[in-house]
Amino acid sequence: MKEFELKYGCNPNQKPARIYMDDGSDLPVEILNGRPGYINFLDAFNSWQLVKELKESLNMTAATSFKHVSPTSAAVGVPMSDTLKKACFVDDIEGLDDSPLATAYARARGTDRMSSYGDWIALSDVCDVTTATIIKREVSDGVIAPGYTPEALELLKGKKRGNYNIIQIDPAYIPAAQEHKQVFGVTFEQGRNNYSVKKEDFTNIVTRNKDLSDEARRDLVIALITLKYTQSNSVAYAKDGQAIGVGAGQQSRIHCTRLAGSKADFWHLRQSDRVINLPFRDDIGRAIRDNTIDVYLGEEYQDVLKDGVWQTLFTEQPKPFTRQEQKEYLAGITGVALGSDAFFPFGDNIERAHKSGVSYVAQPGGSIRDQNVIDTCDAYDMVMAFTGMRLFHH
Numbered sequence: 001m002k003e004f005e006l007k008y009g010c011n012p013n014q015k016p017a018r019i020y021m022d023d024g025s026d027l028p029v030e031i032l033n034g035r036p037g038y039i040n041f042l043d044a045f046n047s048w049q050l051v052k053e054l055k056e057s058l059n060m061t062a063a064t065s066f067k068h069v070s071p072t073s074a075a076v077g078v079p080m081s082d083t084l085k086k087a088c089f090v091d092d093i094e095g096l097d098d099s100p101l102a103t104a105y106a107r108a109r110g111t112d113r114m115s116s117y118g119d120w121i122a123l124s125d126v127c128d129v130t131t132a133t134i135i136k137r138e139v140s141d142g143v144i145a146p147g148y149t150p151e152a153l154e155l156l157k158g159k160k161r162g163n164y165n166i167i168q169i170d171p172a173y174i175p176a177a178q179e180h181k182q183v184f185g186v187t188f189e190q191g192r193n194n195y196s197v198k199k200e201d202f203t204n205i206v207t208r209n210k211d212l213s214d215e216a217r218r219d220l221v222i223a224l225i226t227l228k229y230t231q232s233n234s235v236a237y238a239k240d241g242q243a244i245g246v247g248a249g250q251q252s253r254i255h256c257t258r259l260a261g262s263k264a265d266f267w268h269l270r271q272s273d274r275v276i277n278l279p280f281r282d283d284i285g286r287a288i289r290d291n292t293i294d295v296y297l298g299e300e301y302q303d304v305l306k307d308g309v310w311q312t313l314f315t316e317q318p319k320p321f322t323r324q325e326q327k328e329y330l331a332g333i334t335g336v337a338l339g340s341d342a343f344f345p346f347g348d349n350i351e352r353a354h355k356s357g358v359s360y361v362a363q364p365g366g367s368i369r370d371q372n373v374i375d376t377c378d379a380y381d382m383v384m385a386f387t388g389m390r391l392f393h394h
Helices: 038-058 082-087 100-111 129-137 150-157 214-228 253-270 286-296 323-330 348-354 370-379
Strands: 003-006 017-020 029-033 062-067 070-076 119-123 140-145 165-169 178-183 186-191 234-239 242-248 336-340 358-363 383-386
Touching: 029 150, 038 062, 038 070, 038 119, 038 140, 038 165, 038 214, 062 100, 070 100, 070 214, 082 100, 100 119, 100 129, 100 242, 129 150, 150 165, 214 234, 214 242, 214 336, 214 358, 234 253, 242 253, 253 323, 253 336, 253 348, 336 348, 348 358, 348 370, 370 383
Parallel strands: 119 140, 140 165, 336 358, 358 383
Antiparallel strands: 003 017, 029 165, 062 070, 062 119, 070 242, 178 186, 234 242, 234 336
């Protein structure tokens, strides 16, 4: 297939639209089902690069959940605790422990379920039936992978009344070294960002504490590779083999850090006994549960606890999870990794990161206030490495 005609571009009024190869060669993808659109393909090609790089760097199966050309999360196939399975709504999935790919996607989808609603999925390996079972029951636009087992493909083809978008990509495809894009009729050209993030990269540790465990290195790799395909400015928190909070497309670095930190906090709070044991009615589906949990943990929690409303969601009225109680719960969190796509200009980013349990930081360095940032890390006994590499993505 040398080109594929799209229904329209980013918006319905943007016609005609297509994807094709400038050199006239075949596209590196095969559309197995559905009719992917312009934004679908943007998500597909960005997300595929992310999981491909994660697997190459860590030698672990990887998955990501994308929305509007940025990842909501990315993860590798680290086994899940029973509590995490419940928080991600996959405790009923048979064979989950035997499928690293399904585990990776369960983690990625379960991180920020509100943002992942209607996501695009990328898988580093051939999609198996366990992974397809999770995808089948969630609201999603499509998936890209290097292949599908016959059982998985059949299962996915039945999604969205037979119109689910399924793309198979050639894993051996390597893009040209120079890339181009047009803005306002002007063509931009640049060398492709081939910087590869590896666990061995974190050698320039600038803090007093230099104890960087192998797990912390893994999580920093996940954070930075996630950022490499996130709209800038961006910051990512990672823990236990997955990105747990992504702050994308903010003009201010501190706003990135706050946004990603609040998402990371929600990920931790979702695993608390208070949330895990919320007495939902049996007829309440996953999407409504996600919305309810989001409100329950927020400032407007009374919207779901007041009389006349809680009875439609719960079998009994839950107690509020107060802001003070949440702070006390989060105060016990440590071991979180933090990556930034550009340098931190002020120590306030580290102050905010500390509140979300950050112990490890990786950033390019190069600010005139680097010493202030280092001093703030030292005050909290954090480990910080300067990578010397900016990762802007636009």
